[in-house]
Amino acid sequence: MFPFISIGPFAIPSKPFVFIIGIYVALWLVDQVLDQIDAEPEWVRGVGFNALIAGLIGGRLIFAISHWEATLANPASIVWPITIGYSLWGSVLIGLLALAFYSRQEGVNPVQMIDAFLTPLLAILAAWIVGDFLGGPGFGAPSTLNWLASHPVQVYELLVVALAFWVYRRSRPQSQFDGWLTLVSISVLAFGFLITLNFRGGSATVLGGWQINQLTAFLCLILALGLLAFLSPQPPQESLTSS
Numbered sequence: 676m677f678p679f680i681s682i683g684p685f686a687i688p689s690k691p692f693v694f695i696i697g698i699y700v701a702l703w704l705v706d707q708v709l710d711q712i713d714a715e716p717e718w719v720r721g722v723g724f725n726a727l728i729a730g731l732i733g734g735r736l737i738f739a740i741s742h743w744e745a746t747l748a749n750p751a752s753i754v755w756p757i758t759i760g761y762s763l764w765g766s767v768l769i770g771l772l773a774l775a776f777y778s779r780q781e782g783v784n785p786v787q788m789i790d791a792f793l794t795p796l797l798a799i800l801a802a803w804i805v806g807d808f809l810g811g812p813g814f815g816a817p818s819t820l821n822w823l824a825s826h827p828v829q830v831y832e833l834l835v836v837a838l839a840f841w842v843y844r845r846s847r848p849q850s851q852f853d854g855w856l857t858l859v860s861i862s863v864l865a866f867g868f869l870i871t872l873n874f875r876g877g878s879a880t881v882l883g884g885w886q887i888n889q890l891t892a893f894l895c896l897i898l899a900l901g902l903l904a905f906l907s908p909q910p911p912q913e914s915l916t917s918s
Contacts, residue, residue, distance in 0.1 A: 680809075690806035697802020698727060701795035711791040714783050722781075722788075723795065726773040733769025737762040763803050767796065786853040793843055793860050801836045804829050816874050826874040835867030851907055858899045858906075865896035 680687045705723035709716045738761050771789060778785035808829035815826030839860050850856050869892040 688810065690810035693806040693809060694799075694802050697799050697805075700802070701727065701798045704795040704798055705792070708791040708794060712783065712788060714781060718781060722774065722777045723792065725777065726770045726792075729773035730766040730770030731761070734761040734763065734766025737765030737769075763800070767800075770796070784853055786857070790850070790853060790856045793856060794840065797836055797840050797843070797860075801833060804832045804836065808833075828871060828875045831871040831874060832868065835864060835871060838867060839863040854906070855903070858903045861895055861899040862903070865892045865899060868892045869896060 680689050680692055702720075702723060705720055706716075709719055712719050741762065774788050774792060775785035778788040808827070815828035818824060818826050842863050843856060843860050846856060846859050869889055872889045872892065875888075
C-alpha cells in the first residue's frame, strides 16, 4: 500500500490526492453530458459543481455524526481533511438531492439530470476505490491462495464500476424512460458489490453471516430490478383469434 505519495520534499496522503483527481475528472465528464440535458450549458456546469460541493460537505457531516464520540473529542477535526473521513454513500445521496433540488428550481426533469450525471458519479466512486486501495483503509479478507495473503477487494470493486460504466454507455441508445439508465446502473453496481463485499474483511455481520453492506446492496438490487420491471413499457400483446 502507498498511504503517502512523495512529490519532492512533500508527502501527500494518497487517498485525498486521488479523490481530488477524481473530482477534476468528474467535472470534465459533466461537459460530456451537456447534450443530454435541455438546459443552458453554464447552468449545468454550475449545478454539477454545486452538487459536488454539497456532496463533499454532506459526506463530511454524515461521517462526523456517525462517529460523534470522536467528533466531540476533537471538533476542529471536522474542517481538517486529514484527521476525519467522509461517508461515500452519504456524499452520493446529498449530491443527488442537490441535483434534484436545482433541477426542479430550473424546471428541468431531475430524473433526466441524474441519468446524465451518472458518469461523473461513477468517476468519483472509482477514485474513492483507488484511494482506498492505495491508502489501505479497506482491506480484503484472507485468501486461501499461497501467493495472495488477502483479497485485493478494491480491484474487484473497481472492475464492478468499470462494468457499470460500460453497461451505461452501451445502454444509452436503448433507454426506455427517464430513470432507466440509473436503475440499470444501480442494478449492475448492487449485484457486483453483493459479490465483492464477500471478500472484504472486518465488516459487521447480521442475519446469520450477511454483511450490513451486502444486505444493503441486495435490497438496492431487488428495488432497482422491481422498478425496471414495473416501469418498463410492455410490448403490445397480439390478440389471438380462433379460425
